[in-house]
Amino acid sequence: MSDDLSNLENDILREIGNIGAGNATTSMASLMNKEINMEVPYVHLLTINEIMDIVGGPEEIIVTTFFKVEGDITGTVYFLLSLEEATSIVREMLKDDTIEINVLEELDEMVMSVLKEVANIVVGAYISALADFTKINIQTTVPFLSIDMAAATLVTGLIEFSRESDHAILIGSEFSGQEVKKHAQSHFLLVPDFDSIPTLFRALGVHADE
Amino acid sequence: MQMSSREKLVTVGIADLKFVESPHTIRTSGLGSCVGIVIYDLSKQIAGLAHIMLPDSSLSKQANINTYKYADTAIAYLLRYLQARGVSRFQLKAKIAGGAQMFPNQLTSEVMRIGPRNIESVEALLKKNNIPIVSSDVGGNSGRTIVFNPQTGALTIRTVNKGETVI
Numbered sequence: 001m002s003d004d005l006s007n008l009e010n011d012i013l014r015e016i017g018n019i020g021a022g023n024a025t026t027s028m029a030s031l032m033n034k035e036i037n038m039e040v041p042y043v044h045l046l047t048i049n050e051i052m053d054i055v056g057g058p059e060e061i062i063v064t065t066f067f068k069v070e071g072d073i074t075g076t077v078y079f080l081l082s083l084e085e086a087t088s089i090v091r092e093m094l095k096d097d098t099i100e101i102n103v104l105e106e107l108d109e110m111v112m113s114v115l116k117e118v119a120n121i122v123v124g125a126y127i128s129a130l131a132d133f134t135k136i137n138i139q140t141t142v143p144f145l146s147i148d149m150a151a152a153t154l155v156t157g158l159i160e161f162s163r164e165s166d167h168a169i170l171i172g173s174e175f176s177g178q179e180v181k182k183h184a185q186s187h188f189l190l191v192p193d194f195d196s197i198p199t200l201f202r203a204l205g206v207h208a209d210e
Numbered sequence: 211m212q213m214s215s216r217e218k219l220v221t222v223g224i225a226d227l228k229f230v231e232s233p234h235t236i237r238t239s240g241l242g243s244c245v246g247i248v249i250y251d252l253s254k255q256i257a258g259l260a261h262i263m264l265p266d267s268s269l270s271k272q273a274n275i276n277t278y279k280y281a282d283t284a285i286a287y288l289l290r291y292l293q294a295r296g297v298s299r300f301q302l303k304a305k306i307a308g309g310a311q312m313f314p315n316q317l318t319s320e321v322m323r324i325g326p327r328n329i330e331s332v333e334a335l336l337k338k339n340n341i342p343i344v345s346s347d348v349g350g351n352s353g354r355t356i357v358f359n360p361q362t363g364a365l366t367i368r369t370v371n372k373g374e375t376v377i
Contacts, residue, residue, distance in 0.1 A: 048223075048224050048225060049223040049224055049225075049226070052224075052240070057239075058223075058224070058239040058240035059239045059240055059355060061370055102371070103352070103370045103371040144313040144322075145313070146312045146313050148242070148312060148352060148353040148370055149239065149240035149242075149353035149355065149370060150240060151224060151239055151240025151241070151242065151244075151353065152240045152241060152242030152243075152244075152310065152312055152352075152353025152354070153242060153312050153313075153353065155224060155242050155243065155244060155263065156242060156243055156312050156313060156322070156324070159243070159263065159264070159324050162225070162263055162264065162279065163264065163269050163270055163271050163272070164271045164272060165272065166225070166272075166276055166279075
């Protein structure tokens with residue numbers, strides 16, 4: 001496929017992101033029993049270095065949970081949380097306002113499993129909305145969790161991908177359960193492998209490679 | 211770090227490679243499973259830094275291989291460029307950092323083992339080219355940002371939880 005997306009393709013991918021992230025945000029709000037604000041979804045074709053800028057640069061410390069996508073389409077889905085957002089989630093889930101989230105090595109087993117479980121539920125909602133909308137078979141692996149510099153954690157989910165391309169298509173949306181917006185934001189991020197993009201379009205009745 | 215305006219800090223991205231000469235320094239941020247390879251000549255105060263993602267270019271499925279992404283092609287490029295700049299191969303030394311497992315306890319897939327594979331490959335390639343590794347900080351479970359000073363040969367490594375070390 002070409003490096004550029006047509007307007008139509010762009011709109012379709014944005015709608016896919018909208019549906020997935022919309023459902024994920026709803027599920028997160030009901031899980032947390034609070035309002036979660038979702039921004040307008042975006043679709044970007046970016047280099048691996050440009051991807052880091054989305055979360056505030058390569059050294060920004062973020063809570064990264066990712067799942068490999070399997071089935072009729074393949075790729076990676078990320079649930080990225082700022083430290084503030086992750087802290088607020090864990091405090092809410094464990095009803096303990098003293099919990100601080102730091103780097104992974106110092107992370108309590110319980111805190112880690114809460115973060116993974118929330119990711120499971122929320123990303124599960126994202127993927128099932130996507131599967132319903134496209135009527136294709138989409139599954140995910142177990143979650144992989146890390147807390148560290150963005151470049152160090154995000155790259156792992158893109159290793160397979162990087163063998164094929166220096167660019168990736170990011171279908172994302174920012175969300176926040178915080179009242180005050182911070183520099184590093186939280187994102188849902190779907191990065192389909194290039195081979196899977198035509199499958200997505202076909203499933204929605206659009207033929208991209210005419 | 212205090213720096214006069216004439217001293218620049220050259221930044222190397224992911225799957226990227228650059229060179230630096232004293233008094234300037236060179237940095238790459240957020241090495242996870244990736245490995246930062248510094249090859250330098252202290253007598254000429256020149257260094258090259260590559261931030262590689264994958265151990266070998268045979269893994270590439272691309273028509274045009276990105277030289278800077280793979281350990282073998284990046285090291286070959288570093289050596290070729292430095293020699294073209296008149297540096298003797300026998301003066302060259304290396305320092306390396308990175309190759310972490312950012313998602314520990316999840317070694318089910320080959321992808322999760324990419325850090326150790328990158329280290330093995332870089333070490334083997336440097337040995338094959340007779341470039342001694344003066345010091346290294348590899349493995350573990352933490353991301354690293356590194357800065358190299360070609361004047362002193364010092365490689366400064368910063369992690370999120372362990373602060374700064376110099377090797």
